[in-house]
Amino acid sequence: MALSPISLLVFRPLILCLLIITTSGPKPSESKRIFTIVNYCKEVIWPAMTNSNNFTGGGIPPLKPGQSTVYTAPPQWSGRIWARTGCNFDKDGNGKCQTGSCGTLLNCTGPSTPPASIAEFNLNETMDYYDVSLVDGFNLPIVVKPSNGTGNCSSVGCEGDLRQSCPAELRDEATGKVVACRSACDVFERDEYCCRGMYSNPVSCVATNYSRIFKEFCPMAYSFAYDDPTSVVTCSGADYTLTFCGSRNQTFCSYHDNKLVCSSGSKNLKVLLSQNQKMYWGFILTLLSYFIFVNDHYFRP
Secondary structure, three states: OOOOHHHHHHHHHHHHHHHHHHHOOOOHHHOOEEEEEEEOOOOOEEEEEEEOOOOOOOOOOOEOOOEEEEEEEOOOOEEEEEEEEOOEEOOOOEEEOOEOOOOOEOOOOOOOOOOOOEEEEEOOOOOEEEEEEOOOOEOOOEEEEEEOOEOOOOOEEEOOOHHHHOOHHHEEEEOOEEEEEOOHHHHHOOHHHHOOHHHOOOOOOOOOHHHHHHHHHOOEOEOOOOOHHHHOEEEEOOEEEEEEOOOOOOOOEEEEOOEEEEOOOOOOOEEEOOHHHHHHHHHHHHHHHHHHHHHHHHOOO
Protein backbone atom coordinates (compact mmCIF):
# COMPACT_ATOMS: atom_id res chain seq x y z
CA MET A 1 0.00 0.00 0.00
CA ALA A 2 1.47 3.35 -1.09
CA LEU A 3 1.74 6.28 1.30
CA SER A 4 -0.17 9.46 0.48
CA PRO A 5 1.80 12.66 -0.28
CA ILE A 6 0.73 14.15 3.06
CA SER A 7 1.78 11.05 5.00
CA LEU A 8 5.17 11.10 3.29
CA LEU A 9 5.71 14.61 4.63
CA VAL A 10 4.96 13.32 8.12
CA PHE A 11 6.87 10.05 7.86
CA ARG A 12 9.98 11.32 6.05
CA PRO A 13 11.60 12.76 9.23
CA LEU A 14 10.61 9.68 11.25
CA ILE A 15 11.95 7.30 8.61
CA LEU A 16 15.17 9.31 8.48
CA CYS A 17 15.53 8.97 12.26
CA LEU A 18 14.91 5.23 12.00
CA LEU A 19 17.57 4.88 9.31
CA ILE A 20 20.04 6.81 11.45
CA ILE A 21 19.31 4.55 14.44
CA THR A 22 19.72 1.33 12.46
CA THR A 23 22.66 2.30 10.22
CA SER A 24 24.78 4.82 12.09
CA GLY A 25 27.71 3.94 14.30
CA PRO A 26 30.00 0.95 14.01
CA LYS A 27 28.59 -2.26 12.59
CA PRO A 28 28.63 -5.35 14.83
CA SER A 29 31.33 -6.94 12.69
CA GLU A 30 33.50 -3.82 13.06
CA SER A 31 33.39 -3.52 16.82
CA LYS A 32 31.35 -5.71 19.12
CA ARG A 33 31.68 -9.48 18.95
CA ILE A 34 28.99 -12.09 19.39
CA PHE A 35 29.55 -15.18 21.52
CA THR A 36 27.02 -17.99 21.05
CA ILE A 37 27.18 -20.43 23.97
CA VAL A 38 25.58 -23.83 23.35
CA ASN A 39 24.85 -26.70 25.73
CA TYR A 40 24.92 -30.11 24.03
CA CYS A 41 25.48 -31.88 27.37
CA LYS A 42 22.91 -34.17 28.96
CA GLU A 43 22.82 -32.00 32.08
CA VAL A 44 22.14 -28.38 32.99
CA ILE A 45 25.21 -26.16 32.93
CA TRP A 46 25.80 -22.72 34.44
CA PRO A 47 28.05 -20.78 32.05
CA ALA A 48 30.49 -18.43 33.74
CA MET A 49 32.48 -15.50 32.44
CA THR A 50 35.11 -13.18 33.85
CA ASN A 51 36.70 -10.14 32.30
CA SER A 52 40.48 -9.86 32.44
CA ASN A 53 40.10 -6.51 34.23
CA ASN A 54 37.87 -7.80 37.03
CA PHE A 55 36.07 -10.89 38.26
CA THR A 56 32.50 -9.60 38.02
CA GLY A 57 30.35 -12.16 36.25
CA GLY A 58 28.40 -11.47 33.06
CA GLY A 59 25.08 -12.82 34.32
CA ILE A 60 24.79 -15.67 31.79
CA PRO A 61 21.64 -17.73 32.50
CA PRO A 62 21.81 -21.49 33.16
CA LEU A 63 21.34 -23.62 30.06
CA LYS A 64 19.33 -26.82 29.89
CA PRO A 65 20.33 -29.53 27.38
CA GLY A 66 19.79 -28.20 23.85
CA GLN A 67 19.63 -24.54 24.87
CA SER A 68 21.96 -21.72 23.88
CA THR A 69 22.42 -18.05 24.64
CA VAL A 70 24.29 -15.12 23.15
CA TYR A 71 26.66 -12.61 24.73
CA THR A 72 27.81 -9.40 23.06
CA ALA A 73 31.37 -8.52 24.00
CA PRO A 74 32.67 -4.94 23.84
CA PRO A 75 35.51 -4.04 21.46
CA GLN A 76 38.95 -5.28 22.47
CA TRP A 77 37.50 -7.63 25.07
CA SER A 78 39.58 -10.22 26.87
CA GLY A 79 38.42 -12.78 29.38
CA ARG A 80 37.56 -16.39 30.15
CA ILE A 81 34.40 -18.47 29.63
CA TRP A 82 33.66 -21.87 31.14
CA ALA A 83 30.79 -23.97 32.48
CA ARG A 84 29.87 -24.82 36.05
CA THR A 85 28.22 -28.14 36.81
CA GLY A 86 26.19 -29.61 39.65
CA CYS A 87 25.11 -26.18 40.91
CA ASN A 88 22.45 -25.41 43.49
CA PHE A 89 21.44 -21.75 43.89
CA ASP A 90 18.58 -20.35 45.94
CA LYS A 91 16.17 -17.61 44.82
CA ASP A 92 18.68 -14.95 45.89
CA GLY A 93 21.45 -16.43 43.78
CA ASN A 94 23.42 -17.91 46.67
CA GLY A 95 24.85 -21.39 46.36
CA LYS A 96 27.69 -23.53 45.14
CA CYS A 97 28.69 -25.88 42.33
CA GLN A 98 30.44 -29.23 42.12
CA THR A 99 32.88 -27.93 39.50
CA GLY A 100 33.90 -24.55 38.09
CA SER A 101 32.77 -22.42 41.05
CA CYS A 102 33.64 -18.73 40.96
CA GLY A 103 32.43 -17.66 44.38
CA THR A 104 29.20 -18.41 46.22
CA LEU A 105 26.89 -16.40 43.96
CA LEU A 106 25.20 -17.09 40.62
CA ASN A 107 27.18 -14.19 39.12
CA CYS A 108 30.91 -14.75 39.49
CA THR A 109 32.76 -12.85 42.21
CA GLY A 110 36.14 -14.49 41.60
CA PRO A 111 38.11 -16.64 39.14
CA SER A 112 37.17 -20.21 38.40
CA THR A 113 38.04 -22.83 41.01
CA PRO A 114 39.92 -25.80 39.52
CA PRO A 115 39.16 -28.12 37.89
CA ALA A 116 37.50 -26.46 34.88
CA SER A 117 37.82 -26.49 31.08
CA ILE A 118 38.30 -22.83 30.12
CA ALA A 119 38.07 -20.88 26.86
CA GLU A 120 40.37 -17.84 26.85
CA PHE A 121 40.06 -14.83 24.55
CA ASN A 122 42.09 -11.71 23.78
CA LEU A 123 40.19 -9.77 21.12
CA ASN A 124 41.77 -6.80 19.34
CA GLU A 125 41.06 -4.63 16.31
CA THR A 126 43.68 -6.31 14.14
CA MET A 127 44.02 -9.81 15.60
CA ASP A 128 42.26 -12.16 18.04
CA TYR A 129 44.05 -14.74 20.15
CA TYR A 130 42.05 -17.60 21.63
CA ASP A 131 42.56 -21.03 23.11
CA VAL A 132 41.05 -23.68 25.35
CA SER A 133 43.02 -24.31 28.52
CA LEU A 134 43.11 -27.50 30.59
CA VAL A 135 45.89 -26.12 32.79
CA ASP A 136 43.37 -25.91 35.64
CA GLY A 137 41.95 -29.36 34.89
CA PHE A 138 38.94 -30.63 32.95
CA ASN A 139 35.25 -30.69 33.81
CA LEU A 140 33.41 -30.71 30.45
CA PRO A 141 34.22 -31.10 26.75
CA ILE A 142 34.40 -27.64 25.14
CA VAL A 143 34.97 -26.51 21.55
CA VAL A 144 35.49 -22.94 20.28
CA LYS A 145 34.55 -22.35 16.65
CA PRO A 146 35.05 -18.92 14.98
CA SER A 147 32.83 -17.64 12.18
CA ASN A 148 32.92 -14.71 9.74
CA GLY A 149 36.59 -14.03 10.46
CA THR A 150 39.76 -13.98 8.38
CA GLY A 151 43.10 -15.67 8.96
CA ASN A 152 43.83 -19.04 10.53
CA CYS A 153 40.51 -19.18 12.43
CA SER A 154 40.79 -22.85 13.38
CA SER A 155 38.50 -24.56 15.85
CA VAL A 156 40.11 -25.41 19.19
CA GLY A 157 39.16 -27.34 22.28
CA CYS A 158 38.58 -30.84 23.58
CA GLU A 159 35.76 -32.88 22.06
CA GLY A 160 36.18 -36.03 24.12
CA ASP A 161 35.24 -36.55 27.74
CA LEU A 162 38.55 -36.75 29.59
CA ARG A 163 36.77 -37.73 32.79
CA GLN A 164 36.37 -41.24 31.43
CA SER A 165 40.14 -41.60 30.92
CA CYS A 166 41.32 -39.59 33.91
CA PRO A 167 44.11 -41.21 35.99
CA ALA A 168 42.78 -42.43 39.33
CA GLU A 169 44.96 -40.03 41.32
CA LEU A 170 43.56 -37.01 39.43
CA ARG A 171 39.87 -37.89 39.61
CA ASP A 172 37.44 -35.49 41.29
CA GLU A 173 34.44 -37.49 42.43
CA ALA A 174 31.01 -36.52 43.76
CA THR A 175 27.86 -38.55 44.34
CA GLY A 176 29.66 -41.70 43.26
CA LYS A 177 30.84 -40.50 39.85
CA VAL A 178 33.82 -38.70 38.31
CA VAL A 179 32.74 -35.08 37.79
CA ALA A 180 36.14 -33.68 36.74
CA CYS A 181 39.79 -34.48 36.12
CA ARG A 182 42.15 -32.39 38.24
CA SER A 183 45.53 -31.10 37.08
CA ALA A 184 48.76 -32.53 38.51
CA CYS A 185 49.56 -29.07 39.87
CA ASP A 186 46.27 -28.95 41.77
CA VAL A 187 46.76 -32.44 43.21
CA PHE A 188 50.48 -32.59 43.99
CA GLU A 189 51.42 -28.87 44.36
CA ARG A 190 54.88 -29.47 42.92
CA ASP A 191 56.77 -26.71 41.08
CA GLU A 192 57.52 -28.82 38.01
CA TYR A 193 53.79 -29.43 37.54
CA CYS A 194 52.82 -25.82 38.31
CA CYS A 195 55.55 -24.10 36.21
CA ARG A 196 56.72 -21.98 39.14
CA GLY A 197 59.94 -21.39 41.06
CA MET A 198 62.89 -22.66 39.04
CA TYR A 199 60.37 -24.01 36.50
CA SER A 200 58.73 -20.64 35.79
CA ASN A 201 60.05 -20.26 32.23
CA PRO A 202 59.45 -22.06 28.92
CA VAL A 203 62.90 -23.66 28.96
CA SER A 204 62.58 -25.48 32.27
CA CYS A 205 58.79 -25.93 32.32
CA VAL A 206 58.20 -28.78 29.90
CA ALA A 207 55.53 -31.42 29.36
CA THR A 208 55.13 -34.02 32.12
CA ASN A 209 53.63 -37.50 32.05
CA TYR A 210 50.34 -36.04 33.29
CA SER A 211 50.22 -33.15 30.82
CA ARG A 212 50.98 -35.60 28.00
CA ILE A 213 47.88 -37.58 28.95
CA PHE A 214 45.82 -34.38 28.62
CA LYS A 215 47.55 -33.49 25.34
CA GLU A 216 47.08 -36.90 23.76
CA PHE A 217 43.38 -36.83 24.60
CA CYS A 218 42.90 -33.13 23.73
CA PRO A 219 45.57 -32.14 21.14
CA MET A 220 43.89 -28.76 20.41
CA ALA A 221 43.95 -27.51 24.01
CA TYR A 222 46.53 -26.21 26.46
CA SER A 223 47.92 -29.01 28.60
CA PHE A 224 50.41 -26.96 30.63
CA ALA A 225 51.37 -23.31 31.05
CA TYR A 226 53.93 -23.08 28.20
CA ASP A 227 52.06 -25.13 25.63
CA ASP A 228 51.62 -22.01 23.42
CA PRO A 229 53.06 -23.11 20.04
CA THR A 230 50.40 -25.78 19.48
CA SER A 231 47.46 -24.34 21.40
CA VAL A 232 47.00 -20.60 20.67
CA VAL A 233 45.10 -19.76 17.46
CA THR A 234 44.62 -16.40 15.76
CA CYS A 235 41.74 -14.92 13.78
CA SER A 236 40.59 -11.44 12.80
CA GLY A 237 37.12 -9.90 13.21
CA ALA A 238 35.33 -13.13 14.09
CA ASP A 239 32.32 -14.08 16.18
CA TYR A 240 32.65 -17.22 18.28
CA THR A 241 30.52 -20.24 19.11
CA LEU A 242 31.33 -22.19 22.27
CA THR A 243 29.82 -25.64 22.45
CA PHE A 244 29.89 -27.75 25.59
CA CYS A 245 29.81 -31.52 24.92
CA GLY A 246 29.81 -30.83 21.18
CA SER A 247 32.34 -31.38 18.41
CA ARG A 248 34.15 -29.31 15.81
CA ASN A 249 32.18 -30.95 12.98
CA GLN A 250 28.78 -30.82 14.68
CA THR A 251 26.07 -28.61 13.23
CA PHE A 252 25.31 -25.54 15.33
CA CYS A 253 23.53 -22.19 15.45
CA SER A 254 25.38 -18.90 15.76
CA TYR A 255 24.25 -15.27 16.11
CA HIS A 256 25.82 -12.75 13.72
CA ASP A 257 24.79 -9.30 12.46
CA ASN A 258 21.49 -9.53 14.36
CA LYS A 259 20.61 -12.78 12.55
CA LEU A 260 20.41 -16.32 13.88
CA VAL A 261 22.11 -18.65 11.40
CA CYS A 262 21.68 -22.40 11.88
CA SER A 263 23.40 -25.07 9.86
CA SER A 264 21.33 -28.14 8.92
CA GLY A 265 20.40 -30.42 11.76
CA SER A 266 20.14 -27.70 14.43
CA LYS A 267 16.44 -26.91 14.18
CA ASN A 268 15.75 -28.04 17.73
CA LEU A 269 18.31 -25.70 19.29
CA LYS A 270 16.66 -23.11 21.52
CA VAL A 271 18.30 -19.68 21.58
CA LEU A 272 17.89 -17.28 24.48
CA LEU A 273 18.33 -13.71 23.25
CA SER A 274 19.79 -11.18 25.63
CA GLN A 275 17.52 -8.53 27.12
CA ASN A 276 19.18 -5.76 25.08
CA GLN A 277 18.56 -7.61 21.82
CA LYS A 278 14.91 -8.20 22.71
CA MET A 279 14.45 -4.51 23.53
CA TYR A 280 16.17 -3.43 20.29
CA TRP A 281 14.04 -5.53 17.96
CA GLY A 282 10.92 -4.85 20.01
CA PHE A 283 11.49 -1.12 19.50
CA ILE A 284 12.00 -1.50 15.74
CA LEU A 285 8.86 -3.61 15.28
CA THR A 286 6.78 -1.27 17.44
CA LEU A 287 7.95 1.77 15.46
CA LEU A 288 7.16 0.17 12.10
CA SER A 289 3.73 -0.91 13.35
CA TYR A 290 3.08 2.67 14.42
CA PHE A 291 3.92 3.93 10.90
CA ILE A 292 1.43 1.53 9.32
CA PHE A 293 -1.29 2.30 11.87
CA VAL A 294 -1.05 6.09 11.42
CA ASN A 295 -1.02 5.84 7.65
CA ASP A 296 -4.05 3.54 7.54
CA HIS A 297 -6.16 5.58 9.94
CA TYR A 298 -5.21 9.21 9.29
CA PHE A 299 -3.74 9.61 5.84
CA ARG A 300 -5.92 7.60 3.51
CA PRO A 301 -6.61 9.53 0.26
